Amino acid sequence: MSDSETRSHPARRQRRGVMLDEHLPVDHRLSRVYRVGAGLIGLVLLVFGILGLIDRIGVFDTGSHTTAGLNTNGALSVLSIGVGALLFVGMLIGKNFASTLNMILGVLFILSGFVNLALLDSSFNPLAFRIQNVLFSFVVGLMLMFFGMYGRVSGGLPHDNPYWRARHPTQVEDEQRGRAAAGQRAVHAHRAVTSHRQGAHRPAG
DSSP states (O other): OOHHHHHHOHHHHHHHTOOGGGGSOTTSHHHHHHHHHHHHHHHHHHHHHHHHHHTTOOTTOOSOOEETTEEOOHHHHHHHHHHHHHHHHHHHHOHHHHHHHHHHHHHHHHHHHHHHHHTTTSSOOTTOOOHHHHHHHHHHHHHHHHHHHTTTSOSSOOTTOHHHHHHOHHHHHHHHHHHHHHHHHHHHHHHHHHHHHHHHHSOOO
């Protein structure tokens, strides 16, 4: 794209350079939601995985070994610990990274639920899933997707939402110019009123 084309399309230039993380400070309310969601789910998975390892269940054992009401084996315990640790990383980083991580892992949990549902009655069931595990996978997946999409994926986001602002730079500029013009009109009106009052109270010569 030539310089003239770039200058003639400021909105296109802004969209290309958008970095959502720049619009979402660490202490932003949305960032706190993403971090809390990742931390809670990560803690649940870590506890489940650690309890499974404490029981010293075989890596690919498909017996009826339950932990916290869910069937498990060594492989599922290690996998749960790994995903839980990844979610804790997301919690520490926060911002757009935590949101995206929550959504990706949420989709993977739901896909895992469907895949393992198909493997329940087969001889190949490496993670020793039972129906309760499938339901748990669906629930965790939906929760992670909710925490990841909160305030980010919607057709009715408020105009002060950082994701809406990043996707609509031209409209943001228009609104900023409108607010600036309104502020200037308010200043001029205040000055006019002040000047009128001073003139009214000025003693006659």
